[in-house]
Amino acid sequence: MNSFLRRITSRVLDPLVPASFGRPGFLLRAPAFDPRDLDVSLAGQRIVITGGTSGIGFAAAQALKRLHAEVIVVGRDPAKGLSAVEALNRVDGAEARFVRCDLSDFRSIDEAVRDLGPKSIDRLVHNASILPDELSRTAEGLEATYASNLVGPLRFQFLIDESAERLRRVVWVSSGGMYAVPLDLRVLRGDVKRFDGVTAYAQTKRAQILVAERMAATFGSRLRSYSMHPGWVDTPSVASSLPRFHALTKAFLRTPEQGADTVIWLTATDAPLESGAFYFDRERQNSELVPGTATSLKTREELFAAIERDAKLPRTFISAS
Numbered sequence: 001m002n003s004f005l006r007r008i009t010s011r012v013l014d015p016l017v018p019a020s021f022g023r024p025g026f027l028l029r030a031p032a033f034d035p036r037d038l039d040v041s042l043a044g045q046r047i048v049i050t051g052g053t054s055g056i057g058f059a060a061a062q063a064l065k066r067l068h069a070e071v072i073v074v075g076r077d078p079a080k081g082l083s084a085v086e087a088l089n090r091v092d093g094a095e096a097r098f099v100r101c102d103l104s105d106f107r108s109i110d111e112a113v114r115d116l117g118p119k120s121i122d123r124l125v126h127n128a129s130i131l132p133d134e135l136s137r138t139a140e141g142l143e144a145t146y147a148s149n150l151v152g153p154l155r156f157q158f159l160i161d162e163s164a165e166r167l168r169r170v171v172w173v174s175s176g177g178m179y180a181v182p183l184d185l186r187v188l189r190g191d192v193k194r195f196d197g198v199t200a201y202a203q204t205k206r207a208q209i210l211v212a213e214r215m216a217a218t219f220g221s222r223l224r225s226y227s228m229h230p231g232w233v234d235t236p237s238v239a240s241s242l243p244r245f246h247a248l249t250k251a252f253l254r255t256p257e258q259g260a261d262t263v264i265w266l267t268a269t270d271a272p273l274e275s276g277a278f279y280f281d282r283e284r285q286n287s288e289l290v291p292g293t294a295t296s297l298k299t300r301e302e303l304f305a306a307i308e309r310d311a312k313l314p315r316t317f318i319s320a321s
């Protein structure tokens, strides 16, 4: 499919969100994907995938291992981690590893970075996320969604970057759920009268896109930074966090491999992509489609400073001051 046809199919599909985000959208767009983009060898590349023990993260880990990367999957549950690694190591190549880490817990993050060891990490996929039903706070007093999806990942990346030779590429797995919400720092940080897990999750997903964009601006040519959304994918977290949505849409949901496609592409390809951009089905997207969801420069600066402060970073990383 040529790029004109691709633009037309995107225009026609995008208003039809269920079809676009679900399996039909992927099946329609996939023939336009250029197979040469993934005709690469990742031999010698160490890639860390948070939440690589299940769903989209695991599908991405499998594909990156097949491209000869040394894959390290991160998650909270060692039993899930070990069975993921066992499955990954059925494919030849550099041995895959599991590193235990709860991204909502600073001690666990610090230990995980020590476990990763002194060898450099080349690429990092920020894929793990939670969508809880109820408000809870971490040992640091942070709302758990904010801690797991945003603050913890920033601390994790900062410490990896400090501990070894510097990262070259990061990919943030966001969600189309962010389209509907404007960033609100009070809601993001759980400062609300009535907690709603879906809103808390969507806030973190919008913030991830802004963080990816800022990393590109801050680090320039030394770090490529991308964000994306995978569409609607049949994974354990969708079945458990959104059971009604899952039951209604199951027939249309993407497979984990289809949901992981753009993650794999952004992590692996040597194609010249624009750092900082937001992607869906290997195509750049506008993340502020819905009127009223644009984020002002002032709010962005407040966001970056707040996450850094909450992550207890010893120095500025992405904020201006």
Ligand SMILES: NC(=O)c1ccc[n+]([C@@H]2O[C@H](COP(=O)([O-])OP(=O)(O)OC[C@H]3O[C@@H](n4cnc5c(N)ncnc54)[C@H](OP(=O)(O)O)[C@@H]3O)[C@@H](O)[C@H]2O)c1
Binding pocket: 050, 051, 052, 053, 054, 055, 056, 057, 074, 075, 076, 077, 078, 080, 081, 101, 102, 103, 104, 126, 127, 128, 129, 130, 148, 173, 174, 175, 176, 177, 229, 230, 231, 232, 233, 234, 235, 236, 237, 238
């Ligand atoms: N599925 C969809 O339709 C969909 C749609 C839009 C966006 N996404 C995004 O895609 C990403 C992957 O989602 P998924 O559906 O593939 O989920 P999933 O199958 O449930 O996998 C989630 C992974 O994250 C790990 N994890 C969760 N909380 C963690 C924490 N605090 N610290 C470390 N690891 C943690 C889990 O392992 P442990 O339980 O062992 O920790 C698991 O490996 C998420 O960022 C999600 O927001 C998914």
